[in-house]
Structures are given as structure tokens and as C-alpha cells.
Amino acid sequence: MTDTRISPLRNFADFIRAERIPLTEQWMTDVSSDVDLVEADKLTYQQLADHLPEILEGLCAALDVEDLERVEPSLERNARKHGKVRWRQGYRIEELVRELDLFHQVLAGALDDFAGRDSTFTRRHESRARRMIAETFSLVSYTSIKEVVSERDRKIDEYTGQLERANHELTLKQRLVSDLYESRMQITRSVVHDLRNFLNGFSIALQLVARAPARADNALTLANRQAADMKLLVEQMVEYSVVLGDAAPLALEQVQTRELYDELVAASRPAIEAKGLTLRAEFDPALSAVTSNRLKLKQIAVNLLSNATKYTKSGQVEFRFAMAGPDHWSIRVSDTGVGIAASDAERVFDEFERASGDDIPGTGLGLAIVSELCRVLDGQIDFSSREGVGTRFDIRFPLVLAESQ
Secondary structure, X not given: OOOOOOOHHHHHHHHHHHOHXXXXXXXXXXXXXXXXXXXXXXXXXXXXXOOHHHHHHHHHHXXXXXXXXXXXXXXXXXXXXXXXXHHHOOOOHHHXXXXXXXXXXXXXXXXXXXXXXXXXXXXXXXXXXXXXHHHHHHHHHHHHHHHHHHHHHHHHHHHHHHHHHHHHHXXXXXXXXXXXXXXXXXXXXXXXXXXXXXXXXXXXXXHHHHHOHHHHHHHHHXXXXXXXHHHHHHHHHXXXXXXXXXXXXXXXXXXXXXXXXXXXXXXXHHHHHHOOOEEEEEEOOOOOOEEEOHHHHHXXXXXXXXXXXXXXXXXXXXXXXXXXXXXXXXXXXXXXXXXXXXXXXXXXXXXXXXXXXXXXXXXXXXXXXXXXXXXXXXXXXXXXXXXXXXXXXXXXXXXXXXXXX
């Protein structure tokens, strides 16, 4: 005949299942009264007892088959989940170990109670059950702690990565500050140099008047020229400071390109022709209104035309508005002037940089202003130059500038 008797260990497992709620409540009471379990006081009943049913059922399943190894995967899975949750709830490792140890003690007491009630539950059964409880909680504690350590290490790696990125950004910002400081020092040196030259000019003019009153007209001409150059320097410095310091959102508008083109041609022609140069102007009839900022477009064109006029002694200045593909348009300014040496090409957009000699007056801010305004208007600068032949600037703008620009 087949032996249908239920094993004493399975009877004990059924006892634990039946007493699950009282056992859990007893454990909750022990946890609440334990002064070392600080984080447990902050949790609700559900948060505190969240994974105990699964762990308890895993122990009961091991008792049913009298083999812990057969249920180890399930126990480990629930223990990992328990460790991860306790880490998120702020538990320290010693708190995690302590609460599991308290539950172990509750089950040890339940085992004593059951052994006293069931006469078929021998000392051998009790010893085996006690060993399985100990091994279960040893496995759960080890796996939970391992998960907590893994979560902690992952968080440390995350913080380390954040610190490394922050340190990298700080290094870049320090480099930018250093570059900015050097740039400001360069500006200071350049301004001092130019102002000294202007003042020297005034001094020479005054000396001419003192030594040769008959040449006062020449002295006055020299003084007026120095005053005009000084005024240009101040005006361009003010313009550049306004461009750099303009933090207001970009105001977009419908720009009538033909009207802007005609205005620029009319304004630049007198200065160009006064030098004996030819202005070759061209407007592409396919180009209509664009969405951009009219004043900034005008500043770009004025600075380019002014530079072209200043650095061209003979020949012509070309000025053109044209389409540049289906979604873009362009401003071209070219000249037959002194040109720029290849060694100077990379720095022409830097502040106070002038590729020409001191015989041609200028502040070296015009192209720096152009560069900054093009950045704001999403303009792409195509620049080419040959020393002694001339220079050409093609700036490509979107027909419709996005609001985010």
C-alpha cells in the first residue's frame, strides 16, 4: 500500500501558512520596538511587510518538499527584490540584517510552539526544520545584502560619472574664463594702443601749431582726423558691447529684402565712389521677404561694406542679395583690396585683429561684430581671400529663422 501520511515538515509548513498574519504582526511589533531600526518607523504596514509573504511562502515550499535547493531560485528572486526595495527606502545594511533576524526569531518561536503541539513532530524533524529556517534566512540575508551593495555601487558609479562630467564642464568653463580674461586683456592693450596713437596725433598737431602758426590748417586737419578715428573706435566698441550684451529674445519679423538692399546700396555708394571705386550691386529677383531680424542683417552688411571700402585702394566692391538653394538666401560682399594673408585668415574674426598694416585705420572689431551677429541669425560664413587680390564674404541665412535661434 502507498503511504499517504503527510510529512511532519509539511504539517509545519501548513501551520506557518495558517498563522502567517499573526506571525507577521508579531514581527511588526518586534520591529517597531527595536531602537536600532530607525528607517522602519517611517514605513507603512504595507511597505514594511511587502515582500515577507513571498519569502515566507518560499520557506514553506522548501519544507513541503524537504529540499531548499529546489526553491532557491524563487527565494533568491524575492530576496533581490526585497533588498532593492529596502535600499530605495533608505535602509542601512545593518538594519536590513536586523529585521530579517527578527523574523527568523519569530519563526524559531513558531517552531517551538508547533513542536509542543504535534506529538508526531520529533526532535529529528524539529532539528531539520530549524536548519532549513536558518539556511533560508541565511540565503535571503546574503542575497538581499548583495543587492543593496550592488545598488549602492551603481549609485556610486552614477554619482562618480556625474562628478566627472561636472569636473569636465568646470575645466572647460575655467578654460573659457581664462580665454575670456586673455581676450579682455587683449582688448585693453589694443584700446590703450589706439588711444595712445590718437593722443600722439593730437600732441603732434598742437606742437605744429605752437612751432609754426602758419601751418595751423594742417595741424587742424590732423587733429580732426584723429578725432574722427577716436570717435569710430568708441562707436564700434559701443556697438560690439551691445551685440555681446544683448540677452533679450531675438525679435523676428518679415524683412523686405529689396527695401533693405536698396537702403544699403544708397548708404554705401557715396563712400565707395569717393575713393574712386566702382560699386557693382546685384539683387536676385527670385528673392522675396524673409523671416529674420532687419537691424542685425543691416549691421552685418554695413560692417562688411565698410571693411571692403576701407581695404580697397582701386577696383571695385561687389554687393549682392541672392537665393542660395530652396531654403536659404545669401549676402555677398567682395572687393579687389589688399586681401588677407593665409597666416592671418584664421584670426580675422577675433576682436581687435587687423590683417592689414597700421597705415589703414580701423578698430579690428567689424568682423568680430559680423561673426557674433551671424551666430545669432544662424548665418554660415564662407570666407576667402588672396593677398593683393581681394576678399570675398558669402553669408548664407535661412529664409525663415526659427524662433529658438
